Amino acid sequence: MTQLWDFAGGIHPAEHKHQSTSRPIRQSGLPERLILPLQQHIGAPAEAIVIEGERVLKGQRIAEVTNGMGVPVHAPTSGTIESIARLPVPHPSGMDDWCITLIPDGEDQWCQRHPIADYRQMERDEVLDTIRMAGISGMGGAGFPTNIKLRPPRDRKVSTLILNGAECEPYITADDMTMRERSDEIISGLKIMAWILRPERCVIAIEDNKPEAAAAMKKAAEGTQIEVVVVPTKYPSGGEKQLIRILTGMEVPSGGIPADIGVMCQNVGTAIAVARAILEGEPLIRRVVTITGEAVAEPGNFEALLGTPIHYLLSQAGLQETQLHRLVLGGPMMGYTLNTPDIPVVKTSNCVIAATAQELPDPEPEQACIRCGQCAEACPMELLPQQLFWYAKAGEFEKAEHLNLFDCIECGACSYVCPSSIPLVQYYRYAKGEVRIQQAEQLKADRARERFEARQARLEREQQEKELRRKERAKAAAEAQAKKKAEAEQAAAKGEAVDEKAAKAALVQEALARKKAGAATAPETQTTDAENSSPAPDIPALEKQLTQAKSKLDTMQSMLEDAKAQQADNVDKLERAVAKNHERVKRAEEALAEARADTTPATQSTE
Missing domain, CATH: 1.10.287 (Helix Hairpins)
Structure with a gap:
């Protein structure tokens, strides 16, 4: 039996998962238009490579990242590009960003695909490039490009590959239902990633509140060396660092990444996307999304095309608008309230909660901290939430950073247990944003200073070279003059002319x-003498x-x-x-x- 460890802190909130697991995964259908943000991952945003009015095919690249870290965006179906404009996108700020709007034509006509029959006959870099060109980024977290994650530094050998199926946050069941119904695809994707990394151990971690998913994965993994491990249910056991602690007993160092200790985590949705990209030549154009909450009549999981508006999925689940109080994208712990249901599904969208007022009431007003210490007990990263809160509120961001502010995974456990209803995670997000702004400004100032110093050094060097040339010319002139003077003195000592010109003079x-x-001797006879005897x-x-x-x-x-x-x-x-x-x-x-x-x-x- 696999040995398990425990991590510090953690909580046990109400799960509310049964609402969306009573029905199999459903196809969402084709909406009137698809809205595709150009940035659906961490890194540089993609740039549109199509124009308005252009017809595109299903799976065709419509945006590409030319500089920096990123992956392309593909057309989820065939149709016509309606516009390239700024529209609301999934973000806590509710901001707008550049999006491509696609009007489907209903034909669902594929572009040419290139499935790989035997990827083991290819170079690993070729397979990684195929994964990148398929637009695959992490589908369970922040959206880190998968091809980069699967290429760790050469000095960091990955010994353990973990497939994260814990799905610890309440309400969300997308991974649960995916493991139940598509376990074979998950195993295929895991094998491809294992072939790339060559780890010593492959583990699929599933919380013990998902017995059906665990049984399906164990059956699919029969005959392989893949371990299916059932871990205790505790939030946030699905966090990358917490899951690594549970399965290996090791801790990721502060400011480090799992590859520093020879471990890598991937999501089950990412594994399916990798399998489809390699074996079927299908880019990432769809994903499973949980639509749940007491304000929908038929909650469940939908396989939706990327770019599908949230309001379309809500209508498929039978939204009861009179009961709707809040729309939350993501889970209740780490998600955020939506300002509009018009935002689209993106690569990292896994859940939408249509909650009633009784289900997710408005938070109570913030009160003064009573220093109870419950936040510190619940923190899975063993931080000091109380001190971080004070520094963030006072604007002392440097002190907050010294207390490992960036180790916070924003799981929301501290806010959940706070009796004073302090939105601690919001304070931490604000402090992180300010620190990043200050770092960017400092970097900009450092680069400007370096350019100024380089310019000053160049000007000083040019001045020194100019002065050196002037001194060399003066020295050469002085030597030439001294040489002439010496020659003149030498000639004078010998009674000779200095040079030919002096002799002629x-x-x-x-x-x-x-x-x-x-003329003085014979002035009178000068003319006669000149005529007769003197030469002309x-x-x-x-x-x-x-x-x-x-x-x-x-x-x-x-x-x-x-x-x-x-x-x-x-x-x-x-x-x-x-x-x-x-x-x-x-x-x-x-x-x-x-x-x-x-x-x-x-x-x-x-x-």
Whole structure:
């Protein structure tokens, strides 16, 4: 016999399950329109890949998740897309979200399907991708994408796979009736998940208030190594962490997941969806929903297409509107009141309670906490609900978080036993939401700070590189100047011209000196001597010398400008050099002018 453990806390509320188990599962039929929210799972919302007026086939993908974690949405039947607009969706806030409205054509025409005859011949990643493309997410909890859950980290081997059939919350019997009538499909889906994970142990857990379901599952599991374990009835034994504690004796660490201790939980509805996706090629387009409560004449379980409006299912169950007081989506412990019956069935919808005023009366006004401690005794997570309540009410969310606020599974046991009628779960949900908002804002601020710091570092780096380049240019200019100065000093010591241009300038000076000496010796006979004995001045040579002198002047002027920008201590030297070259150019121009003047009469007299 399988050893069982117990978990802390827990309560025993009235079950009210017999109301919906007297009839087999019924087909809900086809409503006038189907409303399909684009977000029916945890993660990124899907994006519509159809347009208004487009005809679609049953099972065709109409929305896909391209970025982030998520699964696609499929058309539950063939028909025409009426609109893509914001409509009320199942949510405690009663908010609107993007939905695709489909008008069925009554033909129920399937798209092409691809069932897998032997999935064992495929790669595991291919099977997981098929599960994802079928749009399967958890059907018993928050709607976590199944393909991701079936792919745990490589360093976390799953040794125990648990199929959760406890269904501990009052009123809900969808899993109970599914196990009674469709046990073979459940076993097929469990085998597929076990083939993917290769666990050492597979367990189906069922509370002892469901003897028919336990008998059906034991019969279907004959000849396999699957264990069917009956656990004591206590709320919330169907909680993931509580069921793991009951079956293994281990506890999931705070802030961790079951895979951290080698365990994984799946819902019986999810197992059926996996079997249909692999063996029949059918995406997740329908599920079993419990319609119950004293305000309906024929309570029971309906297999409804996703997108079916709640008011349509209520009419199928014989809603007596004069007796209706409250509509609750989910169970009385963890569900929430609906503002309108027009919201659709989604992948996580498992129950709708149409309650009378006597059945689910309005909560009494909140009173002051008397510190009785009953909430702490009932808490299955062994938290301190009283302190969490005070911190949440005072807005001290950081302190609440330090008391493991996020370990709260929002089962409602504390609110159920509170004699002061304090809606403790609502306070915890509010505090969690505020903490998430603060974390998102902090993350946004951290990213902005990182971008600013990266920009500042880049600007500083660019400035340092610019300064380094400037210093390198200044150093190179200084070295070049020093080299020129050294060469000039060396040439001066040897009595040589510094360079070719200096030598040519010296020739110009010598020519000017000879000219002046000749003019001082014989001014009267200058013209006659020039005609008879003195050679004619070399005007092309003088023009060439003038051009060279001007070129050197331009070069020295450019060096002066560079020196002013790079090295101020050489400016005076260069200015003197430029002045000297100005003087040389001037003398060369004068010499050229005199030479031309001298040659003009001689030419005329020769002629």
